[in-house]
Amino acid sequence: MATMVALLHRDMRVARRELKFFFLRVGIQPILFTFIFGFVMPRLGIVQSGYANALLPGILALSMTLSGMQSVALPLVVEFGWTKEIEDRLLAPISIMGVAVEKIIVGIIQAVIAGLFVLPLAWLMMSTHLNLQPENFLLLLSVALITSWLFAALGMVMGTIVEPQQIGLMFNVLLGPMIFFGCAYYPWDGLRVLPWFQKFVLINPLVYASEGFRAALTPQLPHMPLWLIFGGLVGFCAFFTYLGLRQFERRSLD
Amino acid sequence: MEKVIVVENLQKTYKPKSRKHSIEVKAVDGISFEIDRGEFFGLLGPNGAGKTTTIGVLTTRVIPTGGRALVDGLDVRRDPVAVKRRIGVCPQVNNLDRSLTGRENLLFHAEYFGIPKRVREQRARELLERFQLAERADEKPTVYSGGMAQRLKIARALMHDPAILFLDEPTTGLDPQARRAIWDLLRELNEKGQTIFLTTHYMEEADQLCQRIAIMDKGKVLEMGTPSKLKAGVPGGYLIELQVQSADGALNSLASALPAVPGVVEVKVQNNHIRVYADKAEGLLANAMRVAGEKGVVVTDAHVSEPSLENLFLHLTGRSLRD
Numbered sequence: 001m002a003t004m005v006a007l008l009h010r011d012m013r014v015a016r017r018e019l020k021f022f023f024l025r026v027g028i029q030p031i032l033f034t035f036i037f038g039f040v041m042p043r044l045g046i047v048q049s050g051y052a053n054a055l056l057p058g059i060l061a062l063s064m065t066l067s068g069m070q071s072v073a074l075p076l077v078v079e080f081g082w083t084k085e086i087e088d089r090l091l092a093p094i095s096i097m098g099v100a101v102e103k104i105i106v107g108i109i110q111a112v113i114a115g116l117f118v119l120p121l122a123w124l125m126m127s128t129h130l131n132l133q134p135e136n137f138l139l140l141l142s143v144a145l146i147t148s149w150l151f152a153a154l155g156m157v158m159g160t161i162v163e164p165q166q167i168g169l170m171f172n173v174l175l176g177p178m179i180f181f182g183c184a185y186y187p188w189d190g191l192r193v194l195p196w197f198q199k200f201v202l203i204n205p206l207v208y209a210s211e212g213f214r215a216a217l218t219p220q221l222p223h224m225p226l227w228l229i230f231g232g233l234v235g236f237c238a239f240f241t242y243l244g245l246r247q248f249e250r251r252s253l254d
Numbered sequence: 255m256e257k258v259i260v261v262e263n264l265q266k267t268y269k270p271k272s273r274k275h276s277i278e279v280k281a282v283d284g285i286s287f288e289i290d291r292g293e294f295f296g297l298l299g300p301n302g303a304g305k306t307t308t309i310g311v312l313t314t315r316v317i318p319t320g321g322r323a324l325v326d327g328l329d330v331r332r333d334p335v336a337v338k339r340r341i342g343v344c345p346q347v348n349n350l351d352r353s354l355t356g357r358e359n360l361l362f363h364a365e366y367f368g369i370p371k372r373v374r375e376q377r378a379r380e381l382l383e384r385f386q387l388a389e390r391a392d393e394k395p396t397v398y399s400g401g402m403a404q405r406l407k408i409a410r411a412l413m414h415d416p417a418i419l420f421l422d423e424p425t426t427g428l429d430p431q432a433r434r435a436i437w438d439l440l441r442e443l444n445e446k447g448q449t450i451f452l453t454t455h456y457m458e459e460a461d462q463l464c465q466r467i468a469i470m471d472k473g474k475v476l477e478m479g480t481p482s483k484l485k486a487g488v489p490g491g492y493l494i495e496l497q498v499q500s501a502d503g504a505l506n507s508l509a510s511a512l513p514a515v516p517g518v519v520e521v522k523v524q525n526n527h528i529r530v531y532a533d534k535a536e537g538l539l540a541n542a543m544r545v546a547g548e549k550g551v552v553v554t555d556a557h558v559s560e561p562s563l564e565n566l567f568l569h570l571t572g573r574s575l576r577d
Binding site: 010087095252 | 316358
């Protein structure tokens with residue numbers, strides 16, 4: 001346990017040192033998005049003024065998922081594949097699973113920080129009519145935590161599979177479709193008009209995160225039923241956690 | 255003597271990763287040895303001999319496929335976390351934490367091992383001073399020279415006061431001066447009672463530092479003992495190498511005539527290369543050259559070397575350590 005805390009201490013020290021880059025990385029995309037889609041385009045009449053309401057929860061989901069994923073995947077790709085730095089952590093007196101779980105916790109913490117940073121930012125810029133009821137606060141909290149965990153675990157899967165020279169490929173081939181098919185920029189309920197597409201996107205874990213934040217922040221608008229949201233989040237979370245830990249152990253031992 | 259490491263019939267076979275390369279690789283093929291507390295033990299062998307795999311098993315990073323390995327009485331397979339508490343490891347690759355400064359590398363490492371703050375700060379100061387890193391302790395190791403990075407890796411391995419220090423090829427790629435500095439350091443540590451397990455493919459390094467050496471090749475331990483005992487194991491001790499030019503017949507008659515030369519113990523022929531193992535004797539080389547002349551063999555090059563681990567390895571495997 002003390003070793004786990006020490007490993008967390010190390011990762012937090014490093015993260016704190018790179019804090020300004022962290023905020024830049026986390027903040028720039030939502031700012032651009034909210035400016036164009038939430039401010040410019042409604043004034044041009046291209047999107048309806050209510051669009052910002054649908055957009056904000058999606059932007060929040062996107063920022064948290066990308067942060068959680070990157071903060072686990074990128075260091076792992078480099079440490080396993082290139083610098084071999086991971087050996088330093090693996091020699092600490094803790095089980096390999098302990099090291100892996102610590103990495104996921106770091107991802108969760110970074111995703112939550114990203115969420116805390118982006119939510120008020122987007123809220124201010126879009127001046128949307130968020131409808132955060134006290135009874136929905138618990139919902140928001142649980143969606144945020146499971147989402148962070150899910151994508152930290154997915155980050156571990158990717159970080160242990162992808163080779164350093166394939167990082168660019170990972171962003172284009174995997175993250176691109178995930179973001180565009182993730183219901184971050186449009187509500188899942190609206191896909192009713194394209195039934196095959198509505199079913200198809202269910203293989204994308206980001207859909208459940210976006211819809212989860214919609215259910216918590218703008219419950220007045222149509223969203224995916226809660227049972228499906230939590231079913232998807234918990235299911236994918238368990239799957240990626242299992243796969244990520246197994247893959248981490250496989251890469252750590254010869 | 256108390257045994258710190260016990261290895262019994264240790265094996266590691268790597269399964270083929272894909273169907274294309276369907277050959278199993280026996281990296282370690284049933285080796286056994288024991289190391290006493292306080293000993294400086296070396297594993298000497300060429301690249302690919304299985305040294306790093308052996309160290310990998312002993313430091314819990316590689317799971318053996320057979321046999322047993324105990325570190326400080328603990329089975330490395332059954333109790334890896336407890337084993338990690340007792341070992342300090344300086345691996346072949348530079349696995350220093352590049353996001354931290356030199357000093358932080360030491361401090362965080364000690365923190366992982368639960369060493370109280372005041373103790374670890376004190377110890378880091380002492381080690382940085384002793385390893386001549388104090389001046390640049392607050393820079394990141396990415397700007398260190400090879401020798402500095404290596405010293406920092408050793409210092410880090412010592413932060414939690416391990417029962418055994420493992421060093422995998424600690425001076426590979428260093429210039430002679432940096433190598434000497436590391437040697438002095440290791441010798442000093444061992445004199446203070448630190449048990450050290452070292453792998454190397456420099457026979458000079460093993461010869462200079464180790465109290466006992468195991469010579470390893472192709473996953474097997476070929477010979478084990480003190481450097482002087484091992485060197486005495488080369489027949490005759492002295493080695494004459496002759497590079498020759500001749501027809502096969504002449505070469506063979508030379509090979510059969512050479513053992514009659516006073517002092518010669520053993521003769522081995524490999525292509526146009528003859529190795530003569532011999533006792534130290536007056537006129538040895540001159541006599542060998544004379545016989546070659548009589549048999550009509552032209553000697554293009556001749557080389558005499560003193561008893562060495564290099565010669566022993568050559569004798570055991572027919573190959574040079576540097577091959």
